[in-house]
Amino acid sequence: MRLNDLDEAIVHALAQDARRSYADIGQQVGLSAPAVKRRVDRLRATGAITGFTVRVDPAAMGWETEGFIEIYCRGNTSADEIHRGLEPYAEVMAASTVTGAADAIVQVLASDMRHFERVLERIAAEPFVERTKSVLVLSPLLRRFASGTPG
Structure with a gap:
């Protein structure tokens, strides 16, 4: 699955900080929090997002x-x-x-x-x-x- 620009922006925001709220990400990319959640759920369901993790030194x-x-x-x-x-x-x-x-x-x-x-x-x-x-x-x-x- 090739991501569109909006999905890439959401993925990039999550990669910077996976604990960011959907509202915060939505404000950054111009979507409502529920719209961001739907997109994240779809990205997870299609395997584009494979999980969430923590980066440790x-x-x-x-x-x-x-x-x-x-x-x-x-x-x-x-x-x-x-x-x-x-x-x-x-x-x-x-x-x-x-x-x-x-x-x-x-x-x-x-x-x-x-x-x-x-x-x-x-x-x-x-x-x-x-x-x-x-x-x-x-x-x-x-x-x-x-x-x-x-x-």
């Missing part, structure tokens, strides 16, 4: 170290096999198949360097992994969240 939860791991797979490893292999790791925040030499890239949060190293070692030992390459984040410069058109 990882450091507040004890996750002080962030890194990315490139995974180079053995043979013809499927995306499903990579997904199944990585899903048990609570430290994996995101994983995607990618173009280029690597088969997948994985975002990892860990409590410290030793914890990151242990996660890296465990992922490298997965049967589908031929080799890995990792980088550590020094300072996050920009974080955006899926929220429709910026603005």
